[in-house]
Amino acid sequence: MLVSANEMLKKAKAGHYAVGQFNINNLEWTKAILLTAQECNSPVILGVSEGAGKYMCGYNTVVGMVNGMIKTLNITVPVALHLDHGSYEAALKCIEDGFSSVMFDGSHYPIEENIEKTRALVKLTGEKGISLEAEVGAIGGEEDGVIGMGECADPDECKRIADLGVTMLAAGIGNIHGKYPANWKGLSFETLAAVSEKVGDMPLVLNGGTGIPADLIRKAISLGVSKINVNTECQLAFAAATRSYIEAGKDLEGKGFDPRKLLAPGVEAIKATVREKMELFGSVGKA
Numbered sequence: 001m002l003v004s005a006n007e008m009l010k011k012a013k014a015g016h017y018a019v020g021q022f023n024i025n026n027l028e029w030t031k032a033i034l035l036t037a038q039e040c041n042s043p044v045i046l047g048v049s050e051g052a053g054k055y056m057c058g059y060n061t062v063v064g065m066v067n068g069m070i071k072t073l074n075i076t077v078p079v080a081l082h083l084d085h086g087s088y089e090a091a092l093k094c095i096e097d098g099f100s101s102v103m104f105d106g107s108h109y110p111i112e113e114n115i116e117k118t119r120a121l122v123k124l125t126g127e128k129g130i131s132l133e134a135e136v137g138a139i140g141g142e143e144d145g146v147i148g149m150g151e152c153a154d155p156d157e158c159k160r161i162a163d164l165g166v167t168m169l170a171a172g173i174g175n176i177h178g179k180y181p182a183n184w185k186g187l188s189f190e191t192l193a194a195v196s197e198k199v200g201d202m203p204l205v206l207n208g209g210t211g212i213p214a215d216l217i218r219k220a221i222s223l224g225v226s227k228i229n230v231n232t233e234c235q236l237a238f239a240a241a242t243r244s245y246i247e248a249g250k251d252l253e254g255k256g257f258d259p260r261k262l263l264a265p266g267v268e269a270i271k272a273t274v275r276e277k278m279e280l281f282g283s284v285g286k287a
Contacts, residue, residue, distance in 0.1 A: 001070065002063075002100040004131040005080040005227070006167050008043040009203040012226040017282030018206075018217075021045035022274055023084060023231035025052050027065060028263050029238075032270040034069055037077050040275060042283040044077065045101065047084035047229060053094075059083075063098040077287035080131065084229070085207075088117050095130060103133035107172070111136075111157050115164065122165045133205060133227075134161045137172025155194040162199040168227055170205035171195045173220075178232050180211040187216055189223060196224035203227060210236075214280055221282065230277050234270045241269035 005019070012019050024030045024046050037044035046066060053059050066081050082101035083094040091102040104121050106114035118134045125132040137153025153171040162169050173195075174188045196204060203226035206212075210232035212220075217228065245265045250256045278284050 002067065002081050002098070003078045004129055004167070005045055005082065005101045005133075006131045008045075008078050008080065009131070009168055009226045010201075011286065012043075012283070013201060013203045013224065015282075015286065016221060017286060018221050018226050018228045019043050019045055019283050020274070020277050020281050021047040021082060021084070021205075021227055021229045022234060022277075023047040023049060023052065023229070024056075024062075024066075025235075026056065028267050029234070029270060030066060030069060031073070032267045033274055034066075034073055034075050034079065036271045036274040036278070037079070037287075038073070038075050040278045040284045041287045042077060042278045042285070043079075043287050044283075045080045045082050045227065047082050047231065048094075048099075049084045049231075050086060050090050053083075053090070059094050059097040059099065067098075082131075082133070085135075088121070091121055092124075095124060095128060099130065101131040101133070101167075103135070103170070105135045105170075107135040107137060107170075111160070115160060118161055118166060119164050125167075126165065131167040133168045133170060134164075134166045135170040135172075135205075135207075136161055152188050152191040153195060155191070155198045158195045159198040162202045166202075168203040168205050169195075169199060170207050173206075175206060175208040175212070178208070178210070180208075187212065187220065189219060192220060192223045192225070199224075205229065217280055228277075228281055230273075233277075234273050237269035237273045238266040241265040 008019050022033045056062050080101045081099050085105040091104045094102050106117050136158045158171050173191045204224045205227040206220050206225045207229045
């Protein structure tokens with residue numbers, strides 16, 4: 001059964017670890033992440049971008065698939081199904097279709113409009129027991145057509161959004177989506193510390209977790225980050241394993257072309273990546 005991210009993130013903040021949000025793209029992705037979470041006895045957040053939601057035939061299809069897997073695979077660890085970087089309209093649709101958590105990314109709006117839309121969603125999600133993530137300061141890179149340069153959030157604006165009663169806050173601290181470029185300036189821990197001081201006990205979110213060195217991840221967690229998003233790293237691992245399988249000619253041996261065999265190495269690569277991240281984030285054994 002899906003749960004909101006409220007409780008798992010409160011525990012993470014108090015326990016100085018982070019819960020991983022791993023984005024799902026299809027059945028294989030979802031199964032790999034759920035099985036790894038169960039094996040690691042770790043809470044987990046399944047992230048769904050608007051693009052991935054469309055690709056998987058709509059949010060209601062995703063909800064049906066995830067609920068079915070939780071039941072069939074006997075997943076007992078806490079699982080939240082979360083809209084990632086959603087528009088206001090997408091958030092409303094996911095709430096209607098049975099997601100247990102949503103993110104409204106209003107970072108590209110003027111702060112007053114971000115506040116107004118976030119306030120409306122606080123009321124709606126609160127009535128339904130759904131967790132809500134808000135964002136201040138655009139995350140760099142491209143996410144469903146929105147391109148940000150990795151701006152650092154204004155701590156005072158972060159406090160204004162946090163005070164509305166959201167569950168968690170994504171604050172831009174120089175992080176970006178996708179692969180980090182060679183000239184990346186690194187994370188602004190000064191910004192993170194200032195935001196953390198302003199928002200108190202509120203769990204903070206680190207978007208663009210792929211490629212950030214482990215020591216920086218640990219430092220971010222020590223400064224109040226309780227949720228870390230991973231997507232690109234799983235995609236790269238999946239692609240590399242699939243490439244190796246095909247380049248070795250294994251798809252030409254026997255029934256190696258069967259998608260269940262063809263995709264199996266990629267699934268194992270996702271599982272290994274997720275396990276590695278859960279160990280780094282400190283969520284293993286915390287379910």
